[in-house]
Amino acid sequence: MKKLFLFAAIAFLCLSSCNEQKEPTQMQNVMAIHDEVMPQMGKLGDLVGELNAKENDSTELGKKYMKAKKDLQAAHKSMMDWMQNFGNRFDPDEILNGKELSEQKQQWLDEEEEKVKELKREITESIANAEALLEGDE
Known part of the structure; x- marks a missing residue:
């Protein structure tokens, strides 16, 4: 019985440590916002084309x-x-590999986080407005 308990405890610890997820870094959060809105650029272009007509x-x-x-x-x-x-401020190692940032670059990342949040809002709202306008026209 002791062996079974010990085995279960070890298995539990192994599984729980494997499932631990690290908190995303600020750089990863910034890139996630970018990655979320980037695919919408095609839709944005399509809507411009519809509005051109x-x-x-x-x-x-x-x-x-x-x-x-x-x-x-x-x-x-x-x-x-x-x-x-963003590309001018940070090198690929900082963006992709989590290279430690200097104090100056950390300040820049704080700024870029706010900018990318505003960018997301701008893209989302402009698309929603254009779609609503075009749908009301049909």
Whole structure:
């Protein structure tokens, strides 16, 4: 019975230690937000194309189409700018391999975390607005 208990305790400890997940780092959180919104860039481009077809409308609705298109284009530019600036601030080892950051780079990462959260909001809202506008048109 003692052996069975000892075996069960060891098995439990092995399984629980294997299942322990480390808390994601701040860099991993920033990259996760980027990875979440990056696939939406194709949808953003598709919506710009749909709105292009309606931009000659001079009514009030036409003005809404134009604003929605500009918002989508601004969100796209924000993503491109963010990626370029982020890549200029951090090297691949810091981004992908968890290389320790200097104090300056840690401050930059704090800034980039706020920027990528704002970027996500901008992309999500511009897409939702354009989709709602286009759906209301059907």
